[in-house]
Amino acid sequence: MSAATLDKAPPKAKPRLSPLERSERRLGFILLAPAFLLLAVVVLYPIIELLTTSVRFYHLAQPWMGTPFIGLEHYARALSDERFWESTLNTVLYIVITVPGAVIVGLGLALLANQPFSIKWPVRLGLLLPWALPLVFAGLIFRWFFEYNQGLVNNALGFFGIGPIPWLTNPTFAFAATCIAIVWKTSSFVALVLLAGLQTIPKSLYEAAEIDGAGKWQQFVEITLPMLRPAIVVALIFRTITAIQTFDIPYAMTNGGPGHSTETLAMYIHKTTIDFLDLGYGSALAVLMFIVSVIATTGYLRHTRRDPRKA
């Protein structure tokens, strides 16, 4: 199916197509054309624009400078830009912490929702709500939770004689707080995917295991996890791609602060283009972010090329 398998196949003479087959093929191309055109307009064109802008000086606050070609100057600047590295590191940290975090919490939620409750809708609704909530709202809600004086979290900690903790003004705490918010917000999506996976596991497997004397934990490790593997991989891929683009929640909670300690690459790009109006440099940063996401997703893409059930 993939290009790789075609290459390996022994070269065969091209089979001659009958007129019917040829007209069918033509129809196929015609039917595909609108989709290709749409993709070209909304994907290809912006990418080409991005690449060409990234090698030009393009600063809206300095229109008298024009948009001269400057080669790879922006890229060189990015590589020696501390803030670029800091925000890249933050983005990687967000991926490393919130992706497994969301999968673990999501798995727990999915297992909970998969229990034979007599009324199912409150559980399902509870799973759907955080997912349906706009990201910025989630960020604002958590900002209030973690607020220093009036926040719920410090209030609750106060009952145990702890705190108050400067959640949003200490770099470590601010990072932790944004991670908590992201995990809360994204684990429900993971839970939905995993719940769908859980429901495809035949009940008979568990019955057989029970007869063989397997305990609940053994059933979980030996049946649930392996059978859930494809669903987990899907959830991981989606979650990682969104984690690379982390923007809304830190933007609403800390605006990248204190200093730049919770700023992600996406936020830095936003700041450069929308605030500083430096479209050229912002585009170069966006190209670099694209490279980061390619690197991060390559591992998964390799994995999906195999049939996960066989692995």
Next chain:
Amino acid sequence: MRKFITFALAGTALALAGASSALAQTQLRIFTGGQQRPDVMRQILEGYMAKNPGVKVEVEVGGATSEQQQQYLNTVLASRDSSLDVVLIDVIRPAQWAAAQWAEPLDSYLGADKDATMARYLPAYREANIVDGKVIALPYFADAQFLYYRKDLFEKYGVQPPKTWAELKDASKKIQDGEKNPNLSLFQTAGAPIEGTVCTYLVPLWQLGGNLTDKNGKLSLSADIAKKPFELWGDLKAAGVLPTNIAEIVTDRMRQNYQAGQLVSTMNWGFVWNRVENDADSQVKGKTGVVPMPAYEAGKSATCIGGWQLAVTAFSKNKAEAVKLIRYLSSPEVSKQQAILASHLPVFPDVYTDADVLKANPWFKDALPVVQTARSRPVTPRYNEVSEIIRTNMNSFLAGTKTADAALADMQSKLGTIFK
């Protein structure tokens, strides 16, 4: 098919109706921020529309802070969108707007009136709105930072309103010792990474005679003075005069805290007075005093100049009507109206001594000299970057994540690439 025809007919009818009403009326759209009292602007516009039945003005409100508003405007104007005719912009922005060619120069519209019109304003606003000899915008209201303080508490403990930072510290301590209220914050200035935090850095710097740039626009932060603002705020934070969470404090939050009776004094702008005295939920009505900011030495006060300007966008389709509107909004009459309704500081010297204005804002009698001597933040088309560098470093320092030396070094190296 019949359905399609019906829809098409309905659409044509609607379009025609729209076109005919557009012929009869000029639609103008004005953008303002949530903190600049859109309610008062609407009230003023009602009056304008009553006098000019051919014009309909819609108010669009967005952005709680100056930089959030500018962010939105950046996207609208960078795409050359014509939906906004008039925009309220911060006093720091005319240079940028002129450079980006987003504001329609007003010279040809003002014509022979240009010099006479501009001469009426306070000099600072005349200068701020003329960039390279062109009138970029007209001032809507003036602003400066003052010290708002709880007159009742100061009187209770027999302390005078502070003239120096040392006095502020002593007075705050005295009130804290007497009140013994852990929820009572003593003094707040903007500390979050927002525009107001730039002033938190610049005010003490100016008070010491320091400057960000010299006459040629080169960076002129001398090491010993440039570090002093960090030391001042660091000292006040260590003494508990500034709250622990100062790094998350934004401008309007200080007003809310003050109004709730949880803050003794704050460095804040003119709009606070009206809210404190008139808001239904204000706990401190009639208990507030307003004085010039304390300084290192009594009498050597300085503050940031603020205020908002009316610009006509370069992409507006109704420029002539829009200019007429802003000339009205930038008149002594409207200035007086704003002073009474919103405690917005007037841009005309005479309005400060108007009896009705003084009745609503008794402290305006001493406000004119403060506005007249208030200082401008650096004027450059790349102000957004300058602001970001100063406010993030100030914010990191207040959060305790950077030392004064590290924050200053970072500021100097980054500002150096802009002011060279």
